[in-house]
Amino acid sequence: MRRQSVSLVQSSGPGSPGLDVLADALRGVHLRSRVDARYEMTAPWGMRVDGCPYPLFYAVMRGNCVLSTDARDLVLAGGDFVFIPAGVRFCLRDKKGTRALPIAEVYATRGPMRCGGLLQYGGGGASVTLVVGSFTFEGETLSPLVKHLPTLLHVRGDAETTPRWLEPTLRFVASELEAKQPGYETVVSRLADVLFVQALRAHLASSAGEGGWLRALVDPRIGAVLQRMHEAPEAAWTLESLAKLAGMSRSVFAERFRVLVGEAPLAYLTRWRMHRAMGLMRERHRSMAEVARAVGYETESSFGKAFKRSVGVTPGVFRQREVEAAGPES
Structure with a gap:
């Protein structure tokens, strides 16, 4: 599927200079997104990614799982969104300690999938549903946004700083993937662009004590x-x-x-x-x-x-x- 290019962030107006600069930086890198698959996993299950060449995201539609990197473990719950930059090694599984197979082995049981294809995997226990996607940036060589993206960007669905329409956006993505009406690939890819921008906004709102370019914006x-x-x-x-x-x-x-x-x-x-x-x-x-x-x-x-x-x-x-x-x- 061809990736969709987007320039959907507009100036936020007076009083919010940070988001104006963020919009400018986003326009400069031509964000392109794709929804790769919908995961229906049942415990026990686990998969390992040894560094993807492009950034990934996972949106949890329902259930719980654990994302582990070399630095920390994150418990993900329904409504959560996590952005993982290129090159980061991580494991995704039903709980910490579950064996995680290389993701290539997991996909080998399913074969090639179109945008938003369904991957079912696991042992038949507690279930979790995730939407999985990827991003690419063009013209990123000197971009301050790409250079200073957080190592792991986690937006909790129940956090006070989470945008109110993030959860409805996730539901919209899920409904488009299930219905597969004509043009759904374009729709979900554009929605993935929105999810990324919303995640950056939520990060800005919650990072008052952190340094870095994103913190400088506010x-x-x-x-x-x-x-x-x-x-x-x-x-x-x-x-x-x-x-x-x-x-x-x-x-x-x-x-x-x-x-x-x-x-x-x-x-x-x-x-x-x-x-x-x-x-x-x-x-x-x-x-x-x-x-x-x-x-x-x-x-x-x-x-x-x-x-x-x-x-x-x-x-x-x-x-x-x-x-x-x-x-x-x-």
Whole structure:
């Protein structure tokens, strides 16, 4: 099944700068999602994934199970949603201690499945139903969102910070998978996009004590600076002007920004400019001079040097690769 591309996050309006930046970052990576299967498992059961090349998610429709990584164990209950980045090793089973078979062995008993196909597995005991899906991101090389995704993003269905319409969205996914009406693959893939965005919002609402780029989005001062950087990457920003925008001294601002975001303000600005430039260069009608000006460089030469330092190739080489990958214009 072809994955569906989406740009469904819009600015959240005044008073919530973090979500504006999150929307900008999401648009920049072209989130593509797929609902892979519906699991009907009965205890005892267990499966092991030794690092998937793309991010996965599991939504628990009913019942309970345990997700174990090298770092911790999570008990998942009905209404829970968990996002697992690429490369993370984990086991999913009815309870801790149950033997977990490699997922390839579990699927070998079922054979190839279409989007949302049913996988039934286990020993006939207590049951759990899960919806399983995957995500990919395009243009993620310099994206702050992809770089700073949590190691494990767990949204509890009964948490106060969980969006009210997350649970109805899960029910809608389940009903579409069961009915399999014409177009259901597109519908459930788009709903998976919504689930991911909702999970990020719930994480933002519940991570007041945590650091990282996502936490920086909701910091009143650093979040406001990030918003302006994303709104106007072409502006002649300096450390002094950014600190003034935050209402802080240069030294205090620089340290606060580095602690939350993980890099210096001007280093972040350069990386975001290059990320934006990569997206603009995929638009074939734009000249290189236009791209350079759009991200704050007066000349193609200065832009080219900065781009090569960040990306490793010249803008011309990058654009040629993108044109060849995209194929002829329709």
